[in-house]
Amino acid sequence: MPDFTKSGSIILVQRLDLARPKHLRQRLVKRTIGGGDRTCVGPDMISLDQVKDDVRLLYIVITSAAPLRNETSMNEATSSSAVAAQQPTCIIVIGMAGSGKTTFLQRLNSHLHSQSKPPYILNLDPAVSHLPFKANIDIRDTVDYSEVMKQYNLGPNGGILTALNLFTTKFDQVLGFVEKRAGSHKHVLLDTPGQIEIFTWSASGAIITDSLASSLPTCVAYIIDTPRTTAPATFMSNMLYACSILYKTRLPFILVFNKTDVTPHHFALEWMRDFEAFQDALQQNRQSTDEPGFMNSLLNSMSLMLDEFYKHLRAVGVSAMTGAGFDDFLRAVDEARKEYENDYKPELDRLRAEKAAQSAKNKDEQIQRLVQDMKLSGGQNEVLSRPSVRADPAAVGPDELDQDEDEGELLERDDEGAPPPRIPGRRLPGGIYEDDNGGRWPAPR
Numbered sequence: 083m084p085d086f087t088k089s090g091s092i093i094l095v096q097r098l099d100l101a102r103p104k105h106l107r108q109r110l111v112k113r114t115i116g117g118g119d120r121t122c123v124g125p126d127m128i129s130l131d132q133v134k135d136d137v138r139l140l141y142i143v144i145t146s147a148a149p150l151r152n153e154t155s156m157n158e159a160t161s162s163s164a165v166a167a168q169q170p171t172c173i174i175v176i177g178m179a180g181s182g183k184t185t186f187l188q189r190l191n192s193h194l195h196s197q198s199k200p201p202y203i204l205n206l207d208p209a210v211s212h213l214p215f216k217a218n219i220d221i222r223d224t225v226d227y228s229e230v231m232k233q234y235n236l237g238p239n240g241g242i243l244t245a246l247n248l249f250t251t252k253f254d255q256v257l258g259f260v261e262k263r264a265g266s267h268k269h270v271l272l273d274t275p276g277q278i279e280i281f282t283w284s285a286s287g288a289i290i291t292d293s294l295a296s297s298l299p300t301c302v303a304y305i306i307d308t309p310r311t312t313a314p315a316t317f318m319s320n321m322l323y324a325c326s327i328l329y330k331t332r333l334p335f336i337l338v339f340n341k342t343d344v345t346p347h348h349f350a351l352e353w354m355r356d357f358e359a360f361q362d363a364l365q366q367n368r369q370s371t372d373e374p375g376f377m378n379s380l381l382n383s384m385s386l387m388l389d390e391f392y393k394h395l396r397a398v399g400v401s402a403m404t405g406a407g408f409d410d411f412l413r414a415v416d417e418a419r420k421e422y423e424n425d426y427k428p429e430l431d432r433l434r435a436e437k438a439a440q441s442a443k444n445k446d447e448q449i450q451r452l453v454q455d456m457k458l459s460g461g462q463n464e465v466l467s468r469p470s471v472r473a474d475p476a477a478v479g480p481d482e483l484d485q486d487e488d489e490g491e492l493l494e495r496d497d498e499g500a501p502p503p504r505i506p507g508r509r510l511p512g513g514i515y516e517d518d519n520g521g522r523w524p525a526p527r
């Protein structure tokens with residue numbers, strides 16, 4: 083009996099009728115290994131030489147491929163870093179309604195065109211009536227927002243959310259398009275719905291952000307309407323919202339103070355850098371307005387908390403109207419990309435490796451269970467385990483193997499939904515099942 087504990091992870095266990103002539107057995111082995119729905123690479127198995135004639139049924143164990151050699155993995159690492167260097171940076175543009183997201187994207191688009199670096203643009207706002215730029219992928223081509231409202235009897239926000247949910251079901255295809263174009267664009271820009279919470283707090287927003295960030299370098303540009311943020315309370319609310327998005331996405335974050343042609347953003351930078359300057363502004367605000375005392379003490383304590391948050395941010399001032407500040411913004415995007423590569427990506431890889439290790443551990447435990455099952459068989463039949471797709475391991479007769487050859491699915495019920503014929507036998511004490519040929523199995527539950 084081969085030592086299965088050393089043979090790697092078991093992907094599938096399937097039984098084989100060994101009472102068949104050898105040529106048929108060989109065909110069955112080939113079929114089993116090459117089975118369409120099995121995700122095995124370079125399978126390893128019990129060789130036919132190990133099959134004894136007195137063994138009537140055998141579970142074939144298909145194991146995963148041997149570990150890659152160092153040389154191969156080094157080559158792969160080199161080529162993957164070359165591919166990573168060619169990847170575009172995705173910029174998810176988020177902001178309150180009217181903050182100027184669309185105008186910002188229009189200006190960024192023309193700025194990048196002027197540098198001969200045309201971006202790839204995705205519009206995720208199904209309710210926008212007019213786009214001042216040409217989007218490569220537009221949610222409105224896939225989902226008719228007003229039709230969604232009518233058919234699902236929804237209001238405007240529910241309609242936008244449902245349209246985005248419907249679009250997200252196709253996002254793997256969107257990613258496919260983006261990845262195909264990755265070599266010819268340096269930036270991928272995403273415009274999001276004006277109702278900020280629809281994107282930032284919905285499942286579809288999280289799916290879009292996570293799937294994008296797991297394939298390509300991604301950052302968030304949070305657009306702020308600067309003229310409307312000059313009061314300490316509105317500034318604080320905006321920062322708290324930015325903070326919540328940062329902690330939800332954990333992606334590199336750029337605060338973009340827009341409309342600086344109307345109000346320069348220096349006051350905001352000062353408040354972020356100098357805690358006392360913000361306290362002074364609060365003090366002045368307290369004197370000039372009749373805001374209740376609890377509001378001021380709340381703002382005070384929140385500003386203390388946000389002081390830590392500001393350290394993780396880069397902030398730039400732009401005017402989507404005049405085009406000022408866009409070079410600064412692109413520099414901030416380059417920094418954000420480095421942050422993605424140095425912090426976010428390793429963390430993502432660590433989580434992936436953890437998940438892979440956990441699933442390898444689960445497979446090891448399955449192998450141990452198989453070994454236990456083998457011991458239970460008392461050496462008469464070599465029983466490794468029950469196939470996971472069926473509750474009863476003894477319920478596959480030789481006739482079903484013929485069925486398998488015709489239909490490619492060993493463990494299916496017939497067309498009328500009747501269970502496959504059972505091999506007659508009896509239950510023995512201790513959870514053992516004995517078939518008519520004296521073969522012993524772990525009893526079905």
Ligand SMILES: Nc1nc2c(ncn2[C@@H]2O[C@H](COP(=O)(O)OP(=O)(O)OP(=O)(O)O)[C@@H](O)[C@H]2O)c(=O)[nH]1
Binds near residue numbers: 341343
């Ligand atoms: N003065 C000035 N106005 C701006 C600037 N950017 C945008 N605006 C104006 O702000 C208003 C809102 O701009 P939009 O680009 O539609 O804002 P939005 O965030 O996409 O809006 P929604 O999609 O409805 O959330 C428009 O009237 C713009 O002309 C800017 O830099 N300066």
